[in-house]
Amino acid sequence: SLNIALLFNQNNTNGTHCPDQDTWEWLYAGQPVYIILLAVLGIAFNVFVLMVFCLHKKACTVAEIYLSNLAAADLVLVSCLPFWAVNISNGFNWPFGLFLCKVVNLGIKMNAYSSIYFLVLVSIDRYVALVHTMSHGRMRRPKYAKLGCLLMWSFGLLLSVPTLIFREVKYFPEFDVTACFLNYPNETLELFCDGMLIVFSFIIPFSIISFCTVKIIQALKIQAIERFSAEKTEQKATTLMLAVLLAFLICWVPFHVVTTLDVLLRAEVLGGCHLTTVLDICNQIFTYLAFFNSVLNPILYVIVGKNFRKKVQELFKQWSVKRTTSSESTRSNLSSTLKTVL
Numbered sequence: 001s002l003n004i005a006l007l008f009n010q011n012n013t014n015g016t017h018c019p020d021q022d023t024w025e026w027l028y029a030g031q032p033v034y035i036i037l038l039a040v041l042g043i044a045f046n047v048f049v050l051m052v053f054c055l056h057k058k059a060c061t062v063a064e065i066y067l068s069n070l071a072a073a074d075l076v077l078v079s080c081l082p083f084w085a086v087n088i089s090n091g092f093n094w095p096f097g098l099f100l101c102k103v104v105n106l107g108i109k110m111n112a113y114s115s116i117y118f119l120v121l122v123s124i125d126r127y128v129a130l131v132h133t134m135s136h137g138r139m140r141r142p143k144y145a146k147l148g149c150l151l152m153w154s155f156g157l158l159l160s161v162p163t164l165i166f167r168e169v170k171y172f173p174e175f176d177v178t179a180c181f182l183n184y185p186n187e188t189l190e191l192f193c194d195g196m197l198i199v200f201s202f203i204i205p206f207s208i209i210s211f212c213t214v215k216i217i218q219a220l221k222i223q224a225i226e227r228f229s230a231e232k233t234e235q236k237a238t239t240l241m242l243a244v245l246l247a248f249l250i251c252w253v254p255f256h257v258v259t260t261l262d263v264l265l266r267a268e269v270l271g272g273c274h275l276t277t278v279l280d281i282c283n284q285i286f287t288y289l290a291f292f293n294s295v296l297n298p299i300l301y302v303i304v305g306k307n308f309r310k311k312v313q314e315l316f317k318q319w320s321v322k323r324t325t326s327s328e329s330t331r332s333n334l335s336s337t338l339k340t341v342l
Contacts, residue, residue, distance in 0.1 A: 031284070035085040038291055042078030045298035046071045049308075056311050057318060062125055063241070065145040067301070069152070070118040070244075074294035077111040080104045081291065087180065094169055094180035101180035102167045109163045112290070113197075114156030116205045119248055121148050123212035126241045130219040159200060162193045187266070194263045202256040209245060216242070240308070243300050251293035255286040 053060055053068040060068060083104045087094055094101055125145075168183045184190035216238060262279050264270045301308045 031288070032085040032089040034288060035081050035088070035291075038288070038295055039078045039081040039085070042074060042081075042291075042295045045295060046075040046078065049298045049301055050075065052308065052311050052315055055318075056315050058311075058314075059142070062142060062145040063122060065142060065149065066118050066122045066125060067240075067244075069149040070115060070122075070297065073111040073114045073118060073156075074297055076107050077115070077291065078294050080107040084108075091177065093178050096180075098169045101169050102164055105163050105167050105180070106160050109160040110156045113159045113201045114152055115293075116201060116248070116252070117152040117155060118149070119245060120205045120208050121145070121152065122241050123209045123216075123245065126216050126238050127212040130238060131215050159197060191263060191267055194259070194266075198256065198260055198263065202252075202260075206253075206256075213242070213245060240300065244297060247296050247300060248293055251296065252290045254282070255290040258282045258286050 049071040050068060053064055053071070083096060083100065086096075096104070162184075163182070166182050166184050167180060169178060169180050170183070171178045182190075184193070220238070258279055261270065261275075262283065265275065265279060302312075
């Protein structure tokens, strides 16, 4: 995550003699522009996705409920990023106060963790639909999907409690910087919190997703061999789900691997000046690669999601009919008024 360690690295004050000043300059120069670009594209794309799901006349399917909540989580995450762009361009001086320091970072953390659990729900939904076809009618109901989403939002908030409690704004006179940073009371608690997050935000969900994906692929192969065709809607939803999962893994796995190595480094299981510098730089690069996933998901809905594209077309037709009806009604009222006047 973004914290005061960036500034310490920039000023070469991490207690070592690692020559990282030149290495960091190019990174800091490009970060604000990239973050703003992510935020603009992410907000526009995810608002579009939510509009399609919410305004379409047909009720959302179970899979669409999960994907709409994923889009909402992505939207909140990218909406918080401009604050960090300003923070970095301002030399890591946080100008927004303590409340926004906590809320902005809570939004980023909470929705990053909620996102992966919405994908867990999507994976389980596809697994039940294709592997346990006899029982999916009972289990795959919209009310259960909505309850599951509510639990995932709550779980994401629970995982983010340390961010809400320990984020502080503090002036560092030696650097002349007022920074928004994570200030754990001791290193043991910090390592414990980071370890818990690795387990609950990476190892457990990744294991569930991997199991479901393997079973889904096996089921699709068996269906192909037996020349058994599942419902087209199920096949299309599964294709989209696999594409979204692949994108998530490409974007997020490097971040979690680096985070795990960083925890091992701070626990003194690993060591070395060169490793510290490499992990610091990789942490920044892979953090923004992970955030790019929030922009990529809506693009995948359009490219891979045939049902989504169909919904978009139907929504535009729906709007076109309303405009035509409204225009004809206006003309009719105007005609009636003129007849009365004349």
